[in-house]
Amino acid sequence: MGGNSRRHYDVAIVGAGIVGLAHAVAASRRGLSVVVLDRAAGILGASIRNFGHLCLTGQDGLAREYGEESRELWLALAAEAGFWLRETGTVVVAQAEDETSVLEEFRDLRGPDDIVLLDAGQVRERVPVAADRIHSGAWLPRDLQVDPREAAGAIARRLRAGGVDFHFTTTVLGVERGRVHTARGPFIADTVIVAVNHDVDQLFPVIAETHGIQRCGLDMLLVDAELDGPLSSPLFTGWSLVRYAGFTRTASAAALRARLLAEHPDLAALDLNQMYTQRPDGGLIIGDTHYRGDGIEPFQGEPAFDALLALARDLFGVSDLRVRERWQGVYASAPQDFLVASPLPDVRVVSVTTGIGMTTGLGLAERVVDELYSSTSAQRLSEPTTSLSAR
Numbered sequence: 288m289g290g291n292s293r294r295h296y297d298v299a300i301v302g303a304g305i306v307g308l309a310h311a312v313a314a315s316r317r318g319l320s321v322v323v324l325d326r327a328a329g330i331l332g333a334s335i336r337n338f339g340h341l342c343l344t345g346q347d348g349l350a351r352e353y354g355e356e357s358r359e360l361w362l363a364l365a366a367e368a369g370f371w372l373r374e375t376g377t378v379v380v381a382q383a384e385d386e387t388s389v390l391e392e393f394r395d396l397r398g399p400d401d402i403v404l405l406d407a408g409q410v411r412e413r414v415p416v417a418a419d420r421i422h423s424g425a426w427l428p429r430d431l432q433v434d435p436r437e438a439a440g441a442i443a444r445r446l447r448a449g450g451v452d453f454h455f456t457t458t459v460l461g462v463e464r465g466r467v468h469t470a471r472g473p474f475i476a477d478t479v480i481v482a483v484n485h486d487v488d489q490l491f492p493v494i495a496e497t498h499g500i501q502r503c504g505l506d507m508l509l510v511d512a513e514l515d516g517p518l519s520s521p522l523f524t525g526w527s528l529v530r531y532a533g534f535t536r537t538a539s540a541a542a543l544r545a546r547l548l549a550e551h552p553d554l555a556a557l558d559l560n561q562m563y564t565q566r567p568d569g570g571l572i573i574g575d576t577h578y579r580g581d582g583i584e585p586f587q588g589e590p591a592f593d594a595l596l597a598l599a600r601d602l603f604g605v606s607d608l609r610v611r612e613r614w615q616g617v618y619a620s621a622p623q624d625f626l627v628a629s630p631l632p633d634v635r636v637v638s639v640t641t642g643i644g645m646t647t648g649l650g651l652a653e654r655v656v657d658e659l660y661s662s663t664s665a666q667r668l669s670e671p672t673t674s675l676s677a678r
C-alpha cells in the first residue's frame with residue numbers, strides 16, 4: 288500500500304496497527320481525510336502476533352466499556368471488509384475446585400448474559416480437552432475471535448478503498464502541532480494521533496516515563512496437533528482467571544492465585560497466561576509468557592516454550608505437537624490500562640498499555656476521535672487532556 292496523493296489531511300495517524308487503524312476507522316466514518324504513516328513495510332507489530340481473541344467479558348471498568356463498543360464495531364467491520372470472525376464466545380476450563388469458585392462468583396456478579404456455567408461433560412462437548420483435566424467450566428458467549436494474521440490487513444484494505452492514504456516504510460521522526468516529520472518529508476494535518484504501541488518510549492520518552500510505560504515481551508507458538516475435534520472457540524484456563532480484571536474482582540481469585548503460585552512457582556515466574564485459539568487453517572496458537580523491562584531481550588529461552596508445549600500436551604491429552612512457528616510479541620505495559628496523552632494541542636498519543644488492544648482498541652479510538660472532534664474547536668485547543676484511563 289502506498290501512493291502519495293497529497294500531503295495535507297484532516298488527520299494524520301502514526302502507526303498502522305489495530306490502534307492506529309481504529310482511529311482511521313473512527314475518523315473516516317466522520318468524513319475526515321486521513322493518512323496513516325508506518326515505518327514498517329507492512330502491518331507487522333503486535334496486531335498480527337496475538338491470539339485474535341476479543342475477550343471483552345473478562346474486562347472491567349473502562350476496558351469493559353471499550354470492549355463492548357469494540358464488539359459492535361468488529362461485527363460491522365467484519366461484515367464490511369469480509370474477514371473471518373467467529374461469534375463463538377470463550378470457553379473457560381476449570382481444572383480445580385477453586386477455579387470453579389471464581390467462575391461461580393463471576394456468574395453471580397455478572398449474570399447469565401455474560402457467563403454460562405458448564406459441567407465437565409458440557410465442557411467436553413465444546414472443546415477437545417482431555418476428560419480427566421476438567422473439573423467444570425464456563426462459556427462466555429459475548430467474546431469474539433478473529434484471525435490476527437488477516438483482520439488488520441483487511442481493515443487497512445477497506446480503509447484504503449474508502450479513501451484513506453497509507454504510507455509504509457515511512458518512519459516518523461517527530462510531531463509538532465499540525466505537522467508530522469517523516470523520513471520522507473513532512474505531512475500536514477489538523478490533528479495528529481500517535482499510536483505506536485511500546486515505541487511511545489522512542490517518540491515521546493517523557494510521556495512514557497511519566498506514565499510508567501515499560502515493554503512487555505511474550506513467547507508464542509503455532510502448532511499442528513491431532514486434537515480430539517476442532518477448538519471452535521478461544522480457550523481460557525485458571526491462569527486467565529487471575530489475570531483479567533473482571534475475574535480478579537472476585538473474592539475467590541486471591542485464593543486461586545495463592546494456590547497457583549505455591550504449586551507452580553516455575554510457571555508463575557514465567558507470568559503465564561495459559562490459553563489457546565485455533566486459526567481457520569487449523570493451526571493452534573499457544574501462549575503465553577510475559578517479561579517486562581525498558582528493553583526486551585530478543586533471545587527467547589527454550590524453557591518457556593517447553594513449558595507451554597508440556598501444558599498443551601497435558602490439557603489436550605495429545606503427545607504429538609508439531610511446532611510450525613515460534614515468535615515474540617511486544618506490547619506497552621503500564622499500571623493503567625490506557626494511555627491517552629496530549630503533548631500538544633490537537634496531538635494525541637494513544638496506547639493500550641496492557642495486552643488487550645484487539646479487544647478494546649476500536650472503542651477507545653471512538654472516544655479519542657469524539658473528544659477531538661465533537662467539542663468546539665476553541666475549547667478543544669485550550670484544554671488538552673492527559674488521560675482517559677479509569678485507573
Ligand SMILES: Cc1cc2nc3c(=O)[nH]c(=O)nc-3n(C[C@H](O)[C@H](O)[C@H](O)COP(=O)(O)OP(=O)(O)OC[C@H]3O[C@@H](n4cnc5c(N)ncnc54)[C@H](O)[C@@H]3O)c2cc1C
Binds near residue numbers: 342483
Ligand atoms: C503475543 C501477544 C498476544 C496478544 N493477544 C491479544 C489478544 O488475544 N486479544 C487482545 O485484545 N489483545 C492481545 N494482545 C495485545 C494486542 O495485540 C495489542 O494491544 C495491539 O495489537 C496493539 O496495537 P497497536 O496498534 O498499538 O500496536 P502495533 O500493532 O504494534 O502497531 C504499532 C505500529 O507503530 C509503528 N511505529 C512505531 N514507531 C513508529 C514510528 N516512529 N514511525 C512510524 N511508525 C511507527 C510500528 O511499525 C507498528 O506497525 C496481544 C499482544 C501480544 C504481543
